[in-house]
Every structure is written in structure tokens, then in C-alpha cells.
Amino acid sequence: MFRMKLYWTFTKKAFLRSAVYRFDVLSRMGSNLIFLLMWGSIWTALYAGKESADGVTFQAMLTYIVVSQFLSGINGAGTPLWDMQEKVRTGDIALELMRPFDVPLRYLFADFGSVAFYFMFALLPVYILVFLFIDLTLPMSWETWVLFLITAFIGFLIRYCIEMSFSFLSFFLVETGGIVDIFYFAMSLLSGSVIPLWFFPDWLEKLAIYMPFQGIYYIPTSIFIGKITGVEIAFSIATQIFWLLVCYGILRFVWHKASQKVVVQGG
Template sequence: MFNYRVYWTFTKKSFLRSSVYRFDVWSRLGSNIIFLLMWGSIWTALYAGREEAGGVGFEAMLTYIVVSQFLTGVNGAGTPLWEIQEKVRTGDIALELMRPFDIPLRYLFADIGSVAFYIVTALLPLYTVLFIFMDLALPTDWLTWLYFVVASIIGFMIRYCIEMSFGLLTFFLVETGGIEDIFYFAMSLLSGSVIPLWFFPDWLATIALYLPFQGIYYIPNAIFIGEIAGAEILVSIGIQLFWVAVTYMTLRLIWNRASRKVVVQGG
């Protein structure tokens, strides 16, 4: 039986906990702004005054980057990879195994709380101002906004499952150096978070399209600026749903193995 109230408590608690660590929120927002400045400048320089490149207008491209940076903020506000690894290494996670809840779900619901706090207090105010004062290509009909929100939430779930799976690999490996770097690389490049897939070399774009990472940034961003439009939107969201299912089952599989390993070792 799935008991919503237990998990909902985690969400509320972590929302409240975030409100105590104000400095964290501000520092996270600070570096988000610096990275926004960096990628905004890079794309302005790449376009070098051209109105459009590769069939995409400059305004749309700039919008892509701003929205992507917003989603980076959303996806970065949960439990970071190193914290999960740390919990496994120190054995803290074993204590949680004794408690009557499912750990992958417990972290997901806790993340939702801290992410919600960060969105409400930091991201929304900042990006509302940016949307108003910058020359950006915002969607004109409400349905696109809705699709964007849906795609972003599914993207968040994909990212959560992948990141948690990588974190739990710590159970099986003594040293995770190299593995987490591959994760971060895939997360930034193959997801299309800083360079949209249509600017990739063809072979690399094909690889990226067959991987789950594009569902995290590329699909929501491209829906937002109208590069994915019409019937394609539903197909893309379908692909995202497929990846949520796959990554969630992978996470479950790794978790089952991992928790059994703890029992064996803990003797």
C-alpha cells in the first residue's frame, strides 16, 4: 500500500528546511546568474550579429538558453549526486533502511520540497523579470506553456532516476571517480542543455536522440521556443514517458540489488 501522507511529510519538511538555509538559496542563485551570463554571451558571440543560424532565429536561441538555465536551476536544487554517494560511503543510508519507507521515493519527495522552495523564492522572481525585460521569444498560446510545464516535470523525473541510479552505484564500486564525470558530461552536453541538438554533428545528434538525456533539457526547451511543434510535441512527450519508465525500472533494479547487498554485508 502506498501511503501518500508519509511521503508528503518529507516534502513539507524539506520545504521548511530550505527556508532556514537562506544563504544556500542565494549562493545557488548567484552561480545560476553567472552561468546564464556565460552561456548568453557565448551564444551572442556565436551568432555574431546574424539574424539566424541553422534555421533558428537569434531571439529563439537566446530564449532556449534562458529557459535551459531556468531548468538547470530546478534540476540542481535537489539532493546532489555527491551527497547520495557520501551517504552510501559513510553508511548513513543503512540507518534509513531500517525505517518503514521506500528510500528512492523518500528522496524524490524530499527533493520536490526543496525544489519548490527554490522555484518560488528565487527562480520565479528572477526569470519573470528576465522574461519581461529581455527580448525573448515567449510562447504566445497557453497550450505551449502547458506542454512545456508537463515536459519539464517529466524531464525532472528522468534526471532524478538517472542521478539516483548513478549515486547508488557507489554500493558496488569502491571508487566512483570517472563515472560521475561521465554522468556530468552526458548531463550537460548530450541533454542539449547548453547546445541544442540541431547544432550537433549528425552522428552525435543521432546518438543523443537515442539516449534519455535529451528528455531532460532538449525536449522542454525546444517545445518552449516552438522548434518542436504540433503533433511532434505529443510524440516527444511520449518518448519522455518511455524514458521515465525505463530509468525508473533501472533505478528499482539497482536499488533492489543494493539494498540486498547491505543486508548481506551488515550480517
Template sequence: MFNYRVYWTFAKKSFLRSAVYRFDVWSRLGSNIIFLLMWGSIWTALYAGKEEAGGVSFEAMLTYIVVSQFLTGVNGAGTPLWEIQEKVRTGDIALELMRPFDVPLRYLFADFGSVAFYIVTALLPLYTVLFIFMDVALPTDWLTWVYFIIASVIGFLIRYCIEMSFGLLTFFLVETGGIEDIFYFAMSLLSGSVIPLWFFPDWLATIAIYLPFQGIYYIPNSIFIGEIAGLEILTSIGIQLFWVVVTYLVLRLIWSRASKKVIVQGG
């Protein structure tokens, strides 16, 4: 039984909670800008005055990075991996088992709240200014915007399922350093967040294409700059949908195993 109001309340309260941590919002925004400048200059240097590389114009590449940083901000505003791990270690998550709601969904809706707060108060104002003053290529077709938003939302859900699954693995492991490394490596490189997949060596590109991470950044970014266009947009979103289903099922499996372990083993 899905009780919509419970989850909606989680989103609302989480929105309010973010407002308490204003400094956190500013510091995130600061580091987001620093990374944007860093990747912007790296790509400027790599293009070295050339108009085009790998069939992609410098302007499009710069846009790719800006959009990517925007999405990084969005995805980073949810419950971070370490916090999920912490909740598992302290047993807080296990205690939520005795409440009449679904735990993974409750965290997803709480994330919606904090992400909404961060987007409205920080990301949107900043990136609106950036798009106005920077030399970036905005989609002219409104349909592209729609596809981009859809792809970004699905990407967010994929990221959520993956991050939550990794976090819940803490139930089964004494130490999670290795797990964290894999997660952050995949999130930064394999997702195409800083280097688009078309610049990957073939073998790595092949690996990345068969993994869910590209759905988080690479697909929405590429739709935005028009590198994925036409019919390809629909197949890309299809791939994303496939991965969101798969990662959701994995999350469900891990969660049911984890809660079973808690109730049998005492966490």
C-alpha cells in the same frame, strides 16, 4: 502500500530545511545568473549579428538558453549526486532500510520540497524579471505552456532517476570519480542543456537522440521556443514517458540490488 502522508511530510520538512540554508539559495542563484550571462554571450558571439543560424532565430536561441538555465536551477535544487554518494558511504541510506517507507521515493519527495522552495523564493522572481526585460520569445499559445510544464516535470523525473541511480552505484564501487565524470558530461552536453541537439554533428546527434538525457533539457526547451511543435510535441513527450519508465526501472533494479547487497554484505 503507498502511504501518501509520509511522503508529503518529507516534502514539507524538506521545504523547511531549505529555508534554513538561505545563503545556499543565494549562492546557487548567483552562479545560475553567471552561467546564464556566460552562455548568453557565447551564443551572441556565435550568431555574430546574424538573424538566424541552423534555421533558428537568434531570439529563439537566446530564449532556449534562458529556459535551459531556469530548468538547470530547478534540477540542481534536488539532492545532488555527491550527497547521495556521501549517504551511501556513511551508511545513512542503509540505516533507512529499517524504516517503514520506500527509500528512493522518500528522497524524491524530499527533493520536491527543496525544489519548490527554490522555485518560489528564487527562480520564479528572477526569471519573471528576466522575461520581462530581455528580448525573448514567449509562447503565445497557452497550450504550449501546458506542454512545456508537462515536459519539464517528466524531464525532472528522468533526471532524478538517473542521478539517484548513479549515486547508488557507490554501493558497488570503491571509487566513483569515473562515474561522476560520465554523469556530468551527459548532463551538460548530451542533454542539450547548453547546445541544442540541432547544432550537434550528425553522429553525436544520433547518439543523443537514442539516450534519455535529451528528455531533461532539450525536449522541454524546444517545446518552449516552438522548435518542437504540433504532433511532434506528443511524440516527444511519448519519448520522455518511455525514458521515465525505463530509468525508473533501472533505478528500482539498482536499488533492490544495492539493498540486497547491504543486507547480505553489511554495506
């Protein structure tokens, strides 16, 4: 039985919890803006006054960076990887095993709460200003907006499943530095968060296309700027859903193995 009211309570409490850490929200917003400035400048320099490259105008490219930075703000507002690993290390997660709820779902719903807070009080106001003061392209049709929101949400879920699976790996490993590096590398490069996939060398683009990470930033952002259109959108969403199911399956498997290990081996 799915107890919506219980998980919704986690969302509410996480929202309140974020309100406690106002400085954290501010500093995170600050660093998000610094990255935006950095990548914006890099792409301005790379375009070097050219109108377009690979069929993408400079304005569209700048919009791509702004939107993907916005999404990375959303994706970074949940329980971070290191925090989950800490919970595994101290045994807090093991204790949650004796509670009558599902642990992966409980953290997902808590993340909804902290993301909602960060979105309402930091990201949304700041990015409205960014769109007002910088000349960027906005989707013309409402359908594009809706598709963007849907793909961004699926992307969020994919990222959650991958990040949680990586956190639960620390049940099996003592030293997790290498795992964390792989995760952040894939997250920043293969997802297309700072360099769109179409600028990749062919082999890398092929590789990235066949991986789940592009569903997090590349697909929603490309839909936003109109780089992915028409039937390609349907194909992209199908790819996202496929990867979401796979990643969810992996998360379930890793969690199952981890909780089994806890109960047999004591964590």
C-alpha cells in the same frame, strides 16, 4: 499501500530545511546567473549579428538558453549526487532500510520540497525579471505552456531516476570519481542544456536523440521556443515516457541490488 501523507511530510520538512540555508539558495542562484550570462554571451558571439541559424532566430536561441538555465536551476535544487554518495558511504542510507518507507520515493518527495522553495524564492522572481528586461520569445498559446510544464516535469523525473541510480552505484564502488564525471558530461552535453541538439554533428545528434538525457532539457525547451511542434510533440512526449519507464526500471533494479548487497555484505 502508498502513504501519501508520509511522503508529503518529507516534502514539507525539506521545504523548511531549505529555508534554513538561505545563503546556499543565494549562492546557487548567483552561480546559475553567472552560467546564464556566460552561455548568453557565447551564443551572442556565435550568432555574430546574424538573424538566424539553422532556422532558429537569435531571439529564440537566447530564449532557449534562458529556459534551459531555468530548468537546470530546478533540476539542481534537489539532493545533489555527491550528497547521496556521502550518505551511502557513511551508511546513513543503510539505516533507512529499517524504516517503514521506500527510500527512492522518500528522497524524491524531499526533493519536491527543496525545489519548491528554491523555485518560489529564487528562480521565479529572478527569471521574471530576466524575461521583463531581455527581449525574449514567450509561447503564444496556453497549450504550449501546458505542454512545456508537462515535459519539464517528466524531464525532472527522468533526471531524478538517472541521478539516483548513479548515487546507488557507490554501493558497489569504492572510488566514484569516474562515474560522477560520466554523469555530469551526459547531463551537460547530451541533454542539450547548453547546445541544442540541432547544432550537433549528425552522428552526435543521432546518438543524443536515442538517449534519455535529451528528455530533460532539450525536449521541454524546444517545445517552449516552438522548435518542436505539432505531431513532433506527441512523439517527443512518447520518447520521454519511454525513457522515464526505462530509467525508473533501472533505478528500481540498482536499488534492489544495492539493498540486497547491504543486507548480505553489510554495505
